Amino acid sequence: MDDLSLLSDLSLFLKEKKANGVKIVAYLAHDNIPEELLDAAGFFPLRMMFGGNDDLMDASHNFLPPSTCAFAQSCIGLYSTKPNIFSFLDLVDFFIVSNHCVSDICVSEIISKHFNIPRLDFYVPYTKNNSSLKYFKLELLELKKRLEAITGTEITNEKLFESINKYNEFKRVLLKVNELEILGSEKLKVLQRAMLYGPEFQPDLEKFIQYVRENPSSLLETSKDILFTGCSIFVNDNLVDLIEEGGGNIIFFDTWIGSHYSSQIINDSSIQTEKDPLDLLVLKFKDNIYGDHTVPNFLEQKVALIENYYQKYTKTKGRKLGVINHIIKFCDHISLLSSFLKERLQEKGISVLNLERDYSRANSGQLLTRIEAYLEMME
Amino acid sequence: MSLIADEIIQFSSVLRMAYNLLTGRNYLKRKKFREKEKLVAVTLPFSDLAFAAGTIPVFPIRMHQFEISQYLTYLGSASSIFGWNTVSNFLGFIRNLGINEISKIVDDIIEDVIDVINKKYNEMYDIGIENGISSDFCYGLKSLVGMHVTKGSNVDACLNVTIRCSAYNKYLESLKAINKGPKQIWVDIPPRNIGNAIELLTNNVSNAIKEFENLTGKTITDNQIRDHFKIGNQVKRAYKNIIYEISASDFYPCNPATFSEIMALLSISFQDYNSNAPRYRDNIMALEREMRERIRKGIGMDVADRPRIFVTPMFGGWEPKSHEIIYELGGRALYADWELLRMLEEIPTSSHSNPAEEYARFLMNATETGIGCDNDKLTDSYLRMARDLNADGLIFFQLFGCHSISNCYTMLREKVRRELEIPTTAITFNKIGENVEQVKTRLGAFMEMFR
Ligand code: SF4
Ligand code: SF4
Numbered sequence: 044m045d046d047l048s049l050l051s052d053l054s055l056f057l058k059e060k061k062a063n064g065v066k067i068v069a070y071l072a073h074d075n076i077p078e079e080l081l082d083a084a085g086f087f088p089l090r091m092m093f094g095g096n097d098d099l100m101d102a103s104h105n106f107l108p109p110s111t112c113a114f115a116q117s118c119i120g121l122y123s124t125k126p127n128i129f130s131f132l133d134l135v136d137f138f139i140v141s142n143h144c145v146s147d148i149c150v151s152e153i154i155s156k157h158f159n160i161p162r163l164d165f166y167v168p169y170t171k172n173n174s175s176l177k178y179f180k181l182e183l184l185e186l187k188k189r190l191e192a193i194t195g196t197e198i199t200n201e202k203l204f205e206s207i208n209k210y211n212e213f214k215r216v217l218l219k220v221n222e223l224e225i226l227g228s229e230k231l232k233v234l235q236r237a238m239l240y241g242p243e244f245q246p247d248l249e250k251f252i253q254y255v256r257e258n259p260s261s262l263l264e265t266s267k268d269i270l271f272t273g274c275s276i277f278v279n280d281n282l283v284d285l286i287e288e289g290g291g292n293i294i295f296f297d298t299w300i301g302s303h304y305s306s307q308i309i310n311d312s313s314i315q316t317e318k319d320p321l322d323l324l325v326l327k328f329k330d331n332i333y334g335d336h337t338v339p340n341f342l343e344q345k346v347a348l349i350e351n352y353y354q355k356y357t358k359t360k361g362r363k364l365g366v367i368n369h370i371i372k373f374c375d376h377i378s379l380l381s382s383f384l385k386e387r388l389q390e391k392g393i394s395v396l397n398l399e400r401d402y403s404r405a406n407s408g409q410l411l412t413r414i415e416a417y418l419e420m421m422e
Numbered sequence: 423m424s425l426i427a428d429e430i431i432q433f434s435s436v437l438r439m440a441y442n443l444l445t446g447r448n449y450l451k452r453k454k455f456r457e458k459e460k461l462v463a464v465t466l467p468f469s470d471l472a473f474a475a476g477t478i479p480v481f482p483i484r485m486h487q488f489e490i491s492q493y494l495t496y497l498g499s500a501s502s503i504f505g506w507n508t509v510s511n512f513l514g515f516i517r518n519l520g521i522n523e524i525s526k527i528v529d530d531i532i533e534d535v536i537d538v539i540n541k542k543y544n545e546m547y548d549i550g551i552e553n554g555i556s557s558d559f560c561y562g563l564k565s566l567v568g569m570h571v572t573k574g575s576n577v578d579a580c581l582n583v584t585i586r587c588s589a590y591n592k593y594l595e596s597l598k599a600i601n602k603g604p605k606q607i608w609v610d611i612p613p614r615n616i617g618n619a620i621e622l623l624t625n626n627v628s629n630a631i632k633e634f635e636n637l638t639g640k641t642i643t644d645n646q647i648r649d650h651f652k653i654g655n656q657v658k659r660a661y662k663n664i665i666y667e668i669s670a671s672d673f674y675p676c677n678p679a680t681f682s683e684i685m686a687l688l689s690i691s692f693q694d695y696n697s698n699a700p701r702y703r704d705n706i707m708a709l710e711r712e713m714r715e716r717i718r719k720g721i722g723m724d725v726a727d728r729p730r731i732f733v734t735p736m737f738g739g740w741e742p743k744s745h746e747i748i749y750e751l752g753g754r755a756l757y758a759d760w761e762l763l764r765m766l767e768e769i770p771t772s773s774h775s776n777p778a779e780e781y782a783r784f785l786m787n788a789t790e791t792g793i794g795c796d797n798d799k800l801t802d803s804y805l806r807m808a809r810d811l812n813a814d815g816l817i818f819f820q821l822f823g824c825h826s827i828s829n830c831y832t833m834l835r836e837k838v839r840r841e842l843e844i845p846t847t848a849i850t851f852n853k854i855g856e857n858v859e860q861v862k863t864r865l866g867a868f869m870e871m872f873r
Contacts, residue, residue: 106832108850110558110823140796142613144588145826152796156833166613166795169584169591172629174622175610181617338584338595339606373558375825379592382554383599399556 070139084190094280095402113401115146203320213242217305227293273369289414435709442696446484475634482569561739587826623782647777672726675716678754682745729814751869764792797830
C-alpha cells in the first residue's frame with residue numbers, strides 16, 4: 044500500500060464518484076471544514092493532503108514568494124504542474140477558500156482563480172467566545188445556502204443528522220487505529236487512506252483493525268516511541284520513514300491527519316437532544332480545543348494534551364516517550380509557538396525535538412542526523 | 423540628510439511629534455508611577471478603546487530609552503518654557519544664517535527621530551530572534567516580540583485585535599507566554615460581514631470595554647467613548663487632508679524627501695498617538711495648518727514634474743532610505759498605508775449612536791474593504807489607493823516571511839498592469855539597512871521608466 048498505489052486508487056475512486064454524478068469539493072487539509080454538510084449536500088469532500096518536493100515548490104513561485112510554507116507551495120505546484128499521478132485534481136468541481144491560516148486563503152484563492160475552479164467561501168473565527176460560535180453558525184448557513192443553490196436541493200435536517208452520525212461513527216473507528224500497536228508508517232498509511240476516502244473506507248478500516256488484533260506484530264523493543272505533533276505528514280512525504288530509519292517509531296499522531304481529526308466526535312447525548320444539526324457542527328467547533336487555528340488558548344491546551352498522554356503512556360507502558368514537533372517551514376501557526384511549546388514541555392520533563400523542514404530532498408540527510416541525535420539523547 | 427533636516431525644522435509640529443515619540447519613556451513612567459494610570463500595549467492603529475477607557479495606550483517600542491541628542495532634550499525643555507513655535511522659529515532663523523554647527527545639530531535631530539527609531543527597531547528584531555521567534559517571520563513580528571520581551575512586563579494589559587494575518591494572531595497569543603503579568607484583552611473581528619456579524623462584533627467590543635472597566639475599576643460611559651472618537655476623527659481628518667490634499671498635490675510645503683519623512687513619522691506614531699490623543703490631535707492639526715500656510719506663501723517646492731511613487735506597505739517594515747533615494751532619482755514617495763487599510767475612516771459620534779456598535783462598524787469596514795479577507799479584496803485596496811493618489815508608479819515592499827500581505831503581489835501586479843497601466847515593482851525586504859544598495863539599484867531601474 045505505497046503512496047503511488049494510494050494515489051492511483053484514489054484516482055479511480057474519484058472517477059467513479061464523478062461518473063455517478065457526485066461533485067467533488069477540495070480544500071486544504073486542516074481543520075473546521077464541515078465535511079458533514081458537504082456530504083449531506085451530496086458532494087464528496089476531498090482533502091488536499093499531499094506532501095511536496097522540490098519541483099512542486101519551485102512551480103509555485105510564479106504565484107507566491109518562496110517564503111510561503113512548503114505545503115502551501117506544493118499545493119499550488121500540484122495544480123500548476125499536474126503530475127500524472129495527480130491528474131484526479133482535474134475532477135475537482137469546487138475549491139473551498141478558508142482561513143485556517145492566511146496561506147490557506149492565498150493558496151485556495153490562487154487555485155480557484157488560476158485553475159478555474161469555482162470557489163466556496165468558508166471562514167472561521169479565531170476565538171471561541173459566544174459571538175464567535177454564533178458567527179461560525181452564520182458561515183455554516185451561508186455555505187449551506189450556497190450548496191443548496193448549486194444542487195437545487197434542500198439539505199434537510201434529516202440528511203445532515205445522517206451525515207453527522209456517519210462521520211461520528213467513522214471517527215470512532217479511526218480513533219482505534221491510533222491506538223493500535225503497529226509500526227508508525229503503517230498506521231499513517233491507513234490514516235491517510237481513511238481520511239482521503241472518508242466514511243466509505245470504514246468497513247476496510249474495521250477489517251484492518253480486526254486483522255491487527257488477531258495478528259499482533261512484534262514491534263522492535265529497541266525502537267524509541269514518539270508522539271508526533273505539529274504539522275501532519277502528508278501523502279508522499281517520507282518523514283515517517285526517516286524517523287523509523289533513525290530508530291524511532293511514532294505511536295501517536297497528534298496532527299490534522301491523526302487523533303486531532305478522529306477525536307472530534309460529537310457526543311451522542313447532544314445528537315439526541317439537539318434540534319438543529321447545524322448547532323451540532325457549532326458544538327464540534329467549540330469542542331475542538333486543540334485546533335491550532337484558535338487563539339488564545341491553543342498553546343495551553345496543546346501542552347496539557349501532550350502532558351496527559353505522556354504521563355499516561357510512560358506510566359502504563361513503562362517506556363520513554365519522545366515528542367517530535369513537526370514544523371513545515373514557514374508555517375505560521377506551528378512555527379510561531381514552537382519555542383514556547385518546547386519550553387513548556389521541557390519544564391515538565393518532556394523532551395521535544397522541534398523539527399523544521401521543507402520538502403526539499405537535499406535536506407533528508409540533515410533531518411536524519413537531527414532525528415538520530417534526538418533519539419540517542421532519549422536513551 | 424541636511425536637506426531633510428533643514429526643511430523639517432520649519433515644522434514645529436513635527437518636532438513636537440518627534441519629541442513625544444522619542445521621550446515616551448519618561449512620559450509613560452510618570453503616568454504609570456506618579457499618576458497611577460494603566461498602560462496598555464497596542465499594535466497597529468487599534469488604540470481607540472484603550473484611550474476611551476482612560477488608559478494609556480503604548481506601542482511598546484516607545485517604552486525604550488532612545489539615544490536622543492542632548493540638543494533635542496534641550497529643545498524639549500526650552501519648548502516647555504518658551505513654547506514650541508518660538509523654538510522652531512529660532513532654529514529656522516539660526517539655520518538661515520548658515521551657521522554650520524547649528525545645521526549639524528539640526529541633522530542630529532533628524533537622526534534622532536528616524537535613524538534612532540530604526541536602530542531600535544533593528545535591536546528589537548535581534549532580541550526577538552534571540553528569544554525564540556523564528557527568523558522566518560516578518561520584520562514587524564520579530565521586532566514586536568523583541569519589544570514585548572524587553573518592555574512588555576511594564577504594561578498592565580495588551581489589547582489584542584485579530585486580523586486576517588494568522589502569524590499576527592499567533593503572535594498575539596504568544597504575548598501571555600512572553601509576559602504572564604499583563605491582562606490580555608481581545609477583540610475578535612469576524613472575517614466577513616455576513617448576517618448579523620456587526621452585532622456579534624459589537625458584543626466583542628462591549629466585552630472588551632467591560633474588560634477595560636475591570637482593569638481600571640472605573641465605569642466607561644458612552645460619552646467618554648464618543649469623546650475619544652471625536653478626537654480620533656479630528657486626527658484622521660487632518661491625516662487624510664495631508665494625504666489627499668497635500669501629498670497628492672503638485673506643490674509641497676517642503677522638499678519631497680522631507681515630506682515622506684514626515685509621513686513616515688505619522689505612520690509610526692499613528693498607532694498609539696504618542697500615548698496622548700488630544701496632544702497628538704493638536705499636533706497633527708497644527709501640522710496640516712503649517713503645511714497649508716507654507717503652500718499659501720509659496721514656500722516649498724513645485725513637484726509637478728516629479729512622478730508620484732506610491733510606496734507600500736511600510737507598516738510591517740520597509741527600507742526607510744527609499745524616499746530619499748526616490749527623491750534623488752527625481753521622484754517623490756507617497757506613503758498612505760493606514761488610509762489604504764481604511765483605518766482613517768471617521769467613527770460617527772452622534773448622541774443617539776451606540777459607540778460600541780459604531781466602533782464595530784469601523785473595524786468591520788477596515789476588515790472588509792481595507793485589509794480584506796482575501797487577496798482579491800486586499801489588492802483592490804492597493805488599486806483604489808493608487809488611483810486616489812493619482813500615482814504614476816507603485817513600489818511594493820515584499821517582506822520576507824510575510825504570508826499575508828506580501829503574498830498578494832503577483833495578483834496585484836496583474837491588476838495594476840491591467841487596470842491602472844502604471845509601472846510597478848516589488849522590492850524584497852528583510853531588515854532595515856540590510857540591502858540598501860540593492861534597493862538603490864532596483865529603484866534606479868524603476869525610476870528609469872519615468873525619464
Ligand atoms: S502555514 Fe501551516 S497551517 Fe498554513 S497551510 Fe502551511 S502547513 Fe498548513
Ligand atoms: S501581515 Fe505580514 S507584515 Fe503584517 S504582521 Fe502579518 S506577516 Fe507581518
